[in-house]
Amino acid sequence: xxxxxxxxxxxxxxxxxxxxxxxxxxxxxxxxxxxxxxxxxxxxxxxxxxxxxxxxxxxxxxxxxxxxxxxxxxxxxxxxxxxxxxxxxxxxxxxxxxxxxx
Amino acid sequence: xxxxxxxxxxxxxxxxxxxxxxxxxxxxxxxxxxxxxxxxxxxxxxxxxxxxxxxxxxxxxxxxxxxxxxxxxxxxxxxxxxxxxxxxxxxxxxxxxxxxxxxxxxxxxxxxxxxxxxxxxxxxxxxxxxxxxxxxxxxxxxxxxxxxxxxxxxxxxxxxxxxxxx
Numbered sequence: 001x002x003x004x005x006x007x008x009x010x011x012x013x014x015x016x017x018x019x020x021x022x023x024x025x026x027x028x029x030x031x032x033x034x035x036x037x038x039x040x041x042x043x044x045x046x047x048x049x050x051x052x053x054x055x056x057x058x059x060x061x062x063x064x065x066x067x068x069x070x071x072x073x074x075x076x077x078x079x080x081x082x083x084x085x086x087x088x089x090x091x092x093x094x095x096x097x098x099x100x101x102x
Numbered sequence: 103x104x105x106x107x108x109x110x111x112x113x114x115x116x117x118x119x120x121x122x123x124x125x126x127x128x129x130x131x132x133x134x135x136x137x138x139x140x141x142x143x144x145x146x147x148x149x150x151x152x153x154x155x156x157x158x159x160x161x162x163x164x165x166x167x168x169x170x171x172x173x174x175x176x177x178x179x180x181x182x183x184x185x186x187x188x189x190x191x192x193x194x195x196x197x198x199x200x201x202x203x204x205x206x207x208x209x210x211x212x213x214x215x216x217x218x219x220x221x222x223x224x225x226x227x228x229x230x231x232x233x234x235x236x237x238x239x240x241x242x243x244x245x246x247x248x249x250x251x252x253x254x255x256x257x258x259x260x261x262x263x264x265x266x267x268x
Contacts, residue, residue: 002108002148005216010112010145012210014119014138016203021123023195029174030128033135036166037119040142043154051149058227061151062235068161069247073254075166079173080258086177087264 007048015041028085028092032078039071108148114141128174132167139163153229 014037021034043064050060086092118137125131139162146155210216236244 002105003216005210006108006112007145007149008210008215009207010115012203012206013116016199016206017116017119017123019202020195020199023198024192025123027128029170029177030131033122033131033170036135036162036170037122037138040139040162043158044142044145047146047149047151047154051151055150055225058232058235061154061227061232062240064154065157065232065236066243066247068157069251072161072166073251075169076258077254077261079169080261082173082177084261092177 004048004052007044011041011044011048014038014044026093026095028082028094029079031094032075032082035078036071036075039067039074043067104148108145111141111144111148114138115145129171132171132174135170136163136167139167150226152226153232 018034018037018041021037022031025031025034046060046064046067048060050058050064054060082092085097089096115138118134118141121134122131122138125134139158143155143158143163146152146158
């Protein structure tokens, strides 16, 4: 049987890779992709905890369903914003959008 | 047996998610994300959550990846000269990520979750049970989630359609 800690370490690794991507990539779509990686790491954590901590009430699985709903709406809205920006500015490089710079 | 499946899937996930972040071609990134999501579904099966594995394959790997693929094709022409590590923040980002991972592993090591005596419930969760819990205890969050999804849908359509309000 695989111990819980393996899943947690794997999820932490994937989350950190996604965090790095979200911080480094310039392409807005790829930042959204990295966000998806991070969300998936979180869902993996939730399901692992659900399996080990609440195997009867499966709270983690229910919660991860909600996380998936939010992730779907987030990616839909995010991609709509990206398309909107592309239509306005003909670029989706993150460091070109500096209007709000102080 | 389960252990070796886990290690194969974990290796696939880590390598493919590295490729998502480090690949120069956005199309390749999206396809590697597909690989990550699919392998994650395999892990969910290992964790006795077959329904969530199916949801993952259908919604994430099936729908969201295709959606992202369309947007990549609509927006970003492949420019091979744009290297990702030319970003000015990459050193700082690497520092942040390493510190974050260090903190996470420290928390993990000092927690009780590393206790190998923690045993999993050897029972596969039935989909009917998920539905029962979802529609008995969690009706209100469920309805709220559907409203959120509808609002996001309308917002996305409005933003992309280019129609001016009034």
